[in-house]
Amino acid sequence: MKVLAILYNGYEAATAEPRLLGTVENELGLRSYLESQGHEYIVTSSKEGPDSDFQKHIVDTDILITTPFHPGYLTREVMNKAKNLKVCVTAGVGSDHIDLNAAVERKIQVLEVTGSNVVSVAEQVMMSILLLVRNFVPAHEMIENGGWQVSEIARNAFDLEGKVVGTLGAGRIGYRVLQRLVPFNCKELLYFDYNALPAEAEAAVAARRVQDLKEFVSQCDVITINAPLHEGTLGLINKELLQHFKKGAWLVDTARGAICVAEDVAEALASGQLRGYAGDVWNVQPAPKDHPWRHMKNPLGGGNGMTPHYSGTTLDAQIRYAEGTKAILQNYFEGKPQEPANIIVGVGKYESKAYGQR
Amino acid sequence: MKVLAILYNGYEAATAEPRLLGTVENELGLRSYLESQGHEYIVTSSKEGPDSDFQKHIVDTDILITTPFHPGYLTREVMNKAKNLKVCVTAGVGSDHIDLNAAVERKIQVLEVTGSNVVSVAEQVMMSILLLVRNFVPAHEMIENGGWQVSEIARNAFDLEGKVVGTLGAGRIGYRVLQRLVPFNCKELLYFDYNALPAEAEAAVAARRVQDLKEFVSQCDVITINAPLHEGTLGLINKELLQHFKKGAWLVDTARGAICVAEDVAEALASGQLRGYAGDVWNVQPAPKDHPWRHMKNPLGGGNGMTPHYSGTTLDAQIRYAEGTKAILQNYFEGKPQEPANIIVGVGKYESKAYGQR
Numbered sequence: 001m002k003v004l005a006i007l008y009n010g011y012e013a014a015t016a017e018p019r020l021l022g023t024v025e026n027e028l029g030l031r032s033y034l035e036s037q038g039h040e041y042i043v044t045s046s047k048e049g050p051d052s053d054f055q056k057h058i059v060d061t062d063i064l065i066t067t068p069f070h071p072g073y074l075t076r077e078v079m080n081k082a083k084n085l086k087v088c089v090t091a092g093v094g095s096d097h098i099d100l101n102a103a104v105e106r107k108i109q110v111l112e113v114t115g116s117n118v119v120s121v122a123e124q125v126m127m128s129i130l131l132l133v134r135n136f137v138p139a140h141e142m143i144e145n146g147g148w149q150v151s152e153i154a155r156n157a158f159d160l161e162g163k164v165v166g167t168l169g170a171g172r173i174g175y176r177v178l179q180r181l182v183p184f185n186c187k188e189l190l191y192f193d194y195n196a197l198p199a200e201a202e203a204a205v206a207a208r209r210v211q212d213l214k215e216f217v218s219q220c221d222v223i224t225i226n227a228p229l230h231e232g233t234l235g236l237i238n239k240e241l242l243q244h245f246k247k248g249a250w251l252v253d254t255a256r257g258a259i260c261v262a263e264d265v266a267e268a269l270a271s272g273q274l275r276g277y278a279g280d281v282w283n284v285q286p287a288p289k290d291h292p293w294r295h296m297k298n299p300l301g302g303g304n305g306m307t308p309h310y311s312g313t314t315l316d317a318q319i320r321y322a323e324g325t326k327a328i329l330q331n332y333f334e335g336k337p338q339e340p341a342n343i344i345v346g347v348g349k350y351e352s353k354a355y356g357q358r
Numbered sequence: 359m360k361v362l363a364i365l366y367n368g369y370e371a372a373t374a375e376p377r378l379l380g381t382v383e384n385e386l387g388l389r390s391y392l393e394s395q396g397h398e399y400i401v402t403s404s405k406e407g408p409d410s411d412f413q414k415h416i417v418d419t420d421i422l423i424t425t426p427f428h429p430g431y432l433t434r435e436v437m438n439k440a441k442n443l444k445v446c447v448t449a450g451v452g453s454d455h456i457d458l459n460a461a462v463e464r465k466i467q468v469l470e471v472t473g474s475n476v477v478s479v480a481e482q483v484m485m486s487i488l489l490l491v492r493n494f495v496p497a498h499e500m501i502e503n504g505g506w507q508v509s510e511i512a513r514n515a516f517d518l519e520g521k522v523v524g525t526l527g528a529g530r531i532g533y534r535v536l537q538r539l540v541p542f543n544c545k546e547l548l549y550f551d552y553n554a555l556p557a558e559a560e561a562a563v564a565a566r567r568v569q570d571l572k573e574f575v576s577q578c579d580v581i582t583i584n585a586p587l588h589e590g591t592l593g594l595i596n597k598e599l600l601q602h603f604k605k606g607a608w609l610v611d612t613a614r615g616a617i618c619v620a621e622d623v624a625e626a627l628a629s630g631q632l633r634g635y636a637g638d639v640w641n642v643q644p645a646p647k648d649h650p651w652r653h654m655k656n657p658l659g660g661g662n663g664m665t666p667h668y669s670g671t672t673l674d675a676q677i678r679y680a681e682g683t684k685a686i687l688q689n690y691f692e693g694k695p696q697e698p699a700n701i702i703v704g705v706g707k708y709e710s711k712a713y714g715q716r
Contacts, residue, residue, distance in 0.1 A: 010509035017513040069508055119519045123542070127492055130485035134672065137498060139638070139665035143652050148644035150427055150668050151368035155375040159674040161477045179541045184481070280497070286506035294501050307497035310508050314492065316517040 002084070003034055003329075004057045005043045005065040005091075006072035019315040021322040022067055028091060028322045030329070037333060047072045058082045063332070065089045065325060069309050071097035071285065079106055087332055091325045092312050093117045095344050096229040096256060103345045110345035111338060113324030114172070117312030122176035124254050124280065124311035125224050131305050132250040132276035133160050133222065138302035156275070156300050166190035166220035168236075169227030169255070170197055170207070177224055178205040192216040214244045222250045225279075229256035239264040242273055250303075253279035254311050257293075266292040269303055278305025285309055360442070361392055361687075362415045363401045363423040363449075364430035377673045379680040380425055386449060386680045388687070395691060405430045416440045421690070423447045423683060427667050429455035429643060437464055445690055449683045450670050451475045453702050454587040454614055461703045468703035469696060471682030472530070475670030480534035482612050482638065482669035483582050489663050490608040490634035491518050491580065496660035514633070514658050524548035524578035526594075527585030527613070528555055528565070535582055536563040550574040572602045580608045583637075587614035597622040600631055608661075611637035612669050615651075624650040627661055636663025643667055 010023030021029050027043045034041040042061075044053035047070070054072050058064070062084050066072040074088060076099045088098055090112045103110050131137065135157035142153065163186055167174040170191040178189055182205055189207040196202070196209055210216040213236075217223060223245070227233050237251070237260040245251075251274055253260055262283055268274040275298055282291065286308070293306050312321075324342075331338050343351040368381030379387050385401045392399040400419075402411035405428070412430050416422070420442050424430040432446065434457045446456055448470045461468050489495065493515035500511065521544055525532040528549040536547055540563055547565040554560070554567055568574035571594075575581060581603070585591050595609070595618040603609075609632055611618055620641055626632040633656055640649065644666070651664050670679075682700075689696050701709040 008508055010513075011507070013507075013509040013513040020509055020513050022512075023509055119543070120517050123488060123518055124492060127485065127488035127494060130481060131489060131494070134482060134485055134669075136485060136489070136665065139668060140495060140663065142666055143645075143664045146647040146652065148666050149369070149371075150366055150666050150671060151371040151378055151381050153666060153668045154380075154671045154673065154676070155368075155371040155378050157668060157672040159478050159672050160481055162674065183537045183540060185477070287501075289504040294504065305498065306501045307494065308500055308506050308508050308511060310497060310511045310515060311492075313508065313512045314515040314517050315512065316520065318512070 001062040002040045002042065002057070002060055003063045003065065004054075004061040005030075005041070006047050006054055006070065007043060007045060007067060008070035009045045017315070019318060021318040022069065022091060022313055028065065028325055030322075030326060033326060034329075045070060055081075058085070060084050063087045063089065063329070065091055066097065067313075068092045068094040068097070069285070069313050074098040076102040079103070079108065087111065089325055089328050090344075091321045094228060094256060100345055100350070104348060104350060107348045108345070109343070109347055111328050111342050112344055113321045113328070114339070114341045116321035116324050117317050118172045118176055120314050120317040121173050121226075121254050121311050122180060125173070125177045125226070125252055126180050128252040128254065128278035128305050129165070129222055129224065129250065130160060132252065132278050132303065133158050133163065135302055137305060138300075156298075156302060160222075161185045162187050163221040164188045164190065164219055165222040165224070166192065166210070166216055168192050168216070168223060168225045171226065173255075174224070174226030175201065175205070177226060178207050182206070190216060190220060214241070217241060217245050217249075219246070220249060221246060223252070225251075225253040225255045225259055227255055227259065229258055233259045235259070235261050237261065237265065239267070242268045245273060247273060248275040250274070250276040250278075253277075253281060255281060257282040257285075262292055266296040269296050269298050272299045274298070274303070276303035276305060280307040280309045280311045282309065359420040360398045360400070360415070360418055361421045361423065362412075362419040363388075363399070364405050364412055364428065365401060365403060365425060366428035367403045375673075377676060379676040380427065380449065380671055386423070386683055388680075388684060391684060392687070403428060413439075416443070418442050421445045421447065421687070423449055424455065425671075425679075426450045426452040426455070427643070427671050432456040434460040437461070437466070445469065447683055447686050448702075449679045452586060452614060454616075458703055458708070462706060462708060465706045466703070467701070467705060469686050469700050470702055471679045471686070472697070472699045474679035474682050475675050476530045476534055478672050478675040479531050479584075479612050479669050480538060483531070483535045483584070483610055484538050486610040486612065486636035486663050487523070487580055487582065487608065488518060490610065490636050490661065491516050491521065493660055495663060496658075514656075514660060518580075519543045520545050521579040522546045522548065522577055523580040523582070524550065524568070524574055526550050526574070526581060526583045529584065531613075532582070532584030533559065533563070535584060536565050540564070548574060548577060572599070575599060576602050576604060578607060579604060581610070583609075583611040583613045583617055585613055585617065587616055591617045593617070593619050595619065595623065597625070600626045603631060605631060606633040608632070608634040608636075611635075611639060613639060615640040615643075620650055624654040627654045627656050630657045632656070632661070634661035634663060638665040638667045638669045640667065
């Protein structure tokens with residue numbers, strides 16, 4: 001079989017650090033395994049435009065491996081050229097770069113390494129909440145710039161204790177965020193989700209479900225988005241909904257950038273409707289140099305906690321998703337069943353409840 | 359009575375934000391109270407050198423109010439000029455800027471607002487640990503600088519899960535840090551302290567006490583310092599002890615800067631012996647423009663999470679320490695007993711066990 005992996009270039013970093021498994025150079029550690037089984041293995045970062053390696057090789061690829069960090073966009077059009085494609089593996093979590101409806105129709109399976117990033121992202125959320133609420137970035141920049149004016153930092157620095165924090169989505173990541181918030185003595189923990197948490201899980205984190213989205217956002221000092229991108233969440237955080245946020249709320253999105261309307265978020269931050277915005281997901285990745293989220297600020301010159309998309313690709317996470325990808329391939333080659341939680345699209349049908357087909 | 363407060367200038371920030379109570383402009387909110395009681399109230403930021411307001415007014419001041427953020431250094435020499443001084447109130451926590459032995463001899467009381475900052479600092483510690491381990495600062499700088507090279511960030515980004523974290527000091531702040539670490543599934547939580555935690559408290563956070571300091575530091579991936587500065591902790595983290603750290607450990611100091619030897623820490627970071635160092639306390643405050651901690655980096659160009667000293671002076675904390683200072687003054691004027699936890703030096707004797715007189 002022909003296996004094609006679209007990964008990102010690690011350059012010197014990947015040579016120096018072999019644990020950077022998700023790079024073109026280190027090939028998810030799969031080459032010797034795949035070649036020993038007689039398979040062909042193509043690894044490339046070239047994914048944009050008709051002359052890219054992605055477009056060239058997809059026509060006779062059997063198995064496609066992609067990641068959320070440097071996504072190869074498998075549109076319906078591209079899929080139509082992929083005559084041999086049987087399985088798409090996302091080395092990580094989040095398969096919104098694949099047209100899932102088209103995959104169902106074409107009977108192409110879509111699989112993820114579901115557990116690989118949940119802890120990494122939940123930690124990133126906690127870090128992002130704390131650094132926004134406590135006004136870290138302007139404080140650190142002041143040190144780098146040779147300054148020392150505590151009042152300029154303190155005037156927009158708060159404690160997380162006593163605040164209302166809500167997660168939009170209380171699945172594998174959202175729930176882990178709630179667990180980590182418990183000892184911070186927030187005023188209240190809220191969640192918005194299509195499904196209620198099991199009573200015991202809800203009680204364990206003392207979280208309250210709010211079923212109306214506007215009512216949910218209007219009660220939160222801090223909102224963290226932990227939901228997949230699909231038809232129901234695309235552009236969900238827009239100008240209209242932002243008006244229902246508490247004035248001066250903090251927003252963290254480590255899920256998918258396109259859940260937020262980029263310009264509307266930048267405007268809300270500039271006006272002070274949002275006090276801060278942090279996250280590492282962008283509506284286009286890599287983000288262009290002039291993306292508004294790179295330099296947007298609140299009226300006091302802070303409130304931007306953006307990073308490139310790396311939260312789920314720490315060195316610890318790379319071990320997990322490389323091993324998980326190998327396990328999925330082994331199951332497939334040996335005709336064994338996949339872990340149910342890893343199946344987004346089975347042969348001809350949706351399996352995951354996370355995506356927007358309900 | 360004459361009451362002298364040494365606070366920091368807030369400038370426009372203090373005018374725009376009345377919750378910045380700890381500034382010269384907002385005077386801890388004490389003026390009308392003190393004047394209504396017939397007291398004189400002098401507030402200034404001028405604290406350095408023989409011509410400073412501090413030196414001028416200290417000679418006939420009865421009550422001195424200072425903060426850890428912009429400390430008025432009450433040395434034995436200065437104290438000898440302060441003929442009327444009876445009470446020093448630290449609006450915040452940490453009275454190491456006062457010569458406590460001299461205060462005992464002179465029968466000058468030293469009081470703090472003990473509970474005012476413990477949550478704020480514990481949160482700052484959690485933020486600092488996460489942003490070092492997850493390599494936040496270089497990631498954010500990459501976004502600001504127009505770049506996008508995930509491998510450069512990921513090569514030095516880790517999860518907190520599975521790491522060994524130790525607190526040097528398990529008092530009011532250190533214990534709160536341990537509580538907040540519990541849901542992060544660290545490999546192990548350790549503490550070093552003169553005193554063992556009560557068995558129940560120790561079990562609640564599943565922390566293990568290590569009694570030998572070198573053994574303690576050699577086991578930790580992350581070390582957080584939560585101890586007061588005194589003779590026993592001054593310069594404790596020095597070149598010699600740093601050699602016993604795990605290679606590539608992360609160190610967070612939000613307690614007092616002088617617990618670490620500045621040059622030794624900068625060298626350890628530059629060599630990679632430390633992977634990161636963060637905190638907001640400095641051996642001199644304000645830190646000079648050429649302080650090595652402003653620009654020190656690890657061999658990959660990151661690992662610096664320094665901020666100016668503000669962790670205990672969020673807007674939430676300022677309300678607590680302003681109210682706490684007023685309560686201490688009221689007790690004194692009305693001859694009522696002080697909260698025992700707030701008394702560092704009583705009349706002629708140490709009261710706190712936190713300082714180094716044992």
